[in-house]
Amino acid sequence: MRPFRPLFALVLPLLAACATPPPASRPEALAAYHETNDPLEPTNRVLYEVSNDIADVTLSPAARAYRWALPESVRNSVANVLANLGAPARFGNDVLQTSSRRAGDTLMRFLINTTIGVGGVFDVASGWGYPAHPSDFGMTLAVWGTPPGPYLFLPLLGPSDPRDTLGFAVDTAGNPFRALGSGPGITVFNWLTLGTTTISGYAQNLPAIDSVKRTALDPYATFRSLYRQHRQAQIEAAKTGRPATIPVWFSLPPTKQSE
Amino acid sequence: MPTRRTLFLTVPFLLAGGGALAADDAETATSFVKQTGDAILQVVNGSGTEANKRAALAQIVDQAVDVDGVARFALGRFWNVATPAQRQAYLSLFREYLVFNVAGRLTQYKGAVFTIDRAEPMNGDIAVSTTIRTPNNPPTNMQWMVSFASGKPEIVDLVAEGTSMRVTQRSDYASVITRNGGENVQALIDAMRAQLIRMQGSG
Numbered sequence: 001m002r003p004f005r006p007l008f009a010l011v012l013p014l015l016a017a018c019a020t021p022p023p024a025s026r027p028e029a030l031a032a033y034h035e036t037n038d039p040l041e042p043t044n045r046v047l048y049e050v051s052n053d054i055a056d057v058t059l060s061p062a063a064r065a066y067r068w069a070l071p072e073s074v075r076n077s078v079a080n081v082l083a084n085l086g087a088p089a090r091f092g093n094d095v096l097q098t099s100s101r102r103a104g105d106t107l108m109r110f111l112i113n114t115t116i117g118v119g120g121v122f123d124v125a126s127g128w129g130y131p132a133h134p135s136d137f138g139m140t141l142a143v144w145g146t147p148p149g150p151y152l153f154l155p156l157l158g159p160s161d162p163r164d165t166l167g168f169a170v171d172t173a174g175n176p177f178r179a180l181g182s183g184p185g186i187t188v189f190n191w192l193t194l195g196t197t198t199i200s201g202y203a204q205n206l207p208a209i210d211s212v213k214r215t216a217l218d219p220y221a222t223f224r225s226l227y228r229q230h231r232q233a234q235i236e237a238a239k240t241g242r243p244a245t246i247p248v249w250f251s252l253p254p255t256k257q258s259e
Numbered sequence: 260m261p262t263r264r265t266l267f268l269t270v271p272f273l274l275a276g277g278g279a280l281a282a283d284d285a286e287t288a289t290s291f292v293k294q295t296g297d298a299i300l301q302v303v304n305g306s307g308t309e310a311n312k313r314a315a316l317a318q319i320v321d322q323a324v325d326v327d328g329v330a331r332f333a334l335g336r337f338w339n340v341a342t343p344a345q346r347q348a349y350l351s352l353f354r355e356y357l358v359f360n361v362a363g364r365l366t367q368y369k370g371a372v373f374t375i376d377r378a379e380p381m382n383g384d385i386a387v388s389t390t391i392r393t394p395n396n397p398p399t400n401m402q403w404m405v406s407f408a409s410g411k412p413e414i415v416d417l418v419a420e421g422t423s424m425r426v427t428q429r430s431d432y433a434s435v436i437t438r439n440g441g442e443n444v445q446a447l448i449d450a451m452r453a454q455l456i457r458m459q460g461s462g
Binding site: 022026028029032036040072076204214215216217218220221222223224226229230232233234236237 | 336361362367394396397420421422423426430432433434435437438441442447450451454458
């Protein structure tokens with residue numbers, strides 16, 4: 001049974017570890033505990049450390065090599081092509097979020113970039129007033145009113161919560177390119193897309209990740225906060241239908257300023 | 260004694276006056292952000308030694324940012340449990356850390372240009388949205404939160420792609436404090452000091 005011991009030692013704390021909430025006699029601390037909403041923190045921290053160690057020898061060097069080998073223009077083109085491949089799924093989510101303007105943006109982007117943008121290599125649509133925006137099933141659930149639930153750090157996938165985990169599963173299962181069939185060509189294509197998306201995405205975020213690890217006192221807590229805020233901002237934008245950057249021609253809804 | 264009629268007449272004027280004031284603030288905030296951003300980029304893209312640039316940036320930070328206000332926000336509820344000596348040590352470490360952090364992005368913002376998109380009131384402050392374009396990265400959206408609480412415009416927060424610098428900082432600090440025994444502000448001060456030494460060591 002010996003070889004199992006290290007594995008057992010690793011798995012046991014994962015199953016058993018739960019953060020202890022502060023006593024009711026310290027209401028401020030208790031409120032902060034609920035705001036952090038990370039009851040599985042000890043487990044999450046272990047998974048964070050393990051994921052980091054794995055990424056340090058796999059994803060990080062791959063992403064660094066990718067940044068080193070390809071100039072920015074090529075990396076942008078790759079990201080553009082991948083983003084364009086994701087457009088049908090994003091369109092579906094825009095529709096589920098009943099956001100007609102954003103669904104229109106996604107549709108126009110797909111049509112313009114696939115044709116004039118040569119298969120998505122060039123993002124022509126952004127310059128034409130159809131800005132890119134994120135849209136996935138986790139956001140759809142949020143728009144429908146599903147609460148995020150406690151913080152989770154998933155191995156390989158990183159910061160998440162039950163809502164986004166479910167969203168990710170639905171997006172993966174509902175990938176429109178799966179509907180094309182199940183031949184070996186499709187399988188290779190799907191794996192290639194997944195691999196390139198992972199490397200390209202990680203390479204894009206690498207400077208920010210490095211910067212957090214270098215400057216934060218507690219990178220785990222910092223990533224948790226960044227993830228939540230970033231997600232919240234994306235969901236707010238999806239709810240209000242307002243893009244992060246508003247094109248000059250788009251008239252703003254009246255704000256307090258003009259009241 | 261104000262009659263119903265005079266009240267009826269004055270209220271819209273007061274509201275209009277408030278609106279004009281906010282619009283003025285938005286304009287002031289916009290030109291203030293433009294000035295500050297230009298000043299930073301002039302240092303970043305200018306000639307001069309690393310040390311000179313750092314000193315110049317420190318001066319801009321002191322002038323344009325409400326450093327103590329941001330620091331107090333970042334410490335959150337633990338400000339009240341900190342001793343006067345701890346507060347003093349914390350404020351000075353925070354300033355040093357902030358300056359070092361801004362200066363640490365010298366190379367990152369080399370060749371950057373920024374455009375101002377809009378300014379709007381947000382939670383009592385003015386949010387000035389900008390787009391920053393750097394040669395080696397996709398454009399990023401950054402909001403500068405400008406407060407007029409002290410009478411003159413001061414930066415109280417930077418929000419990049421929906422993430423607030425001071426909120427993130429507060430999560431980081433709160434985690435260090437609570438993980439070292441509940442309300443241990445000294446643990447934070449020690450960690451900040453060690454961190455500064457480490458960052459300065461790695462240049």
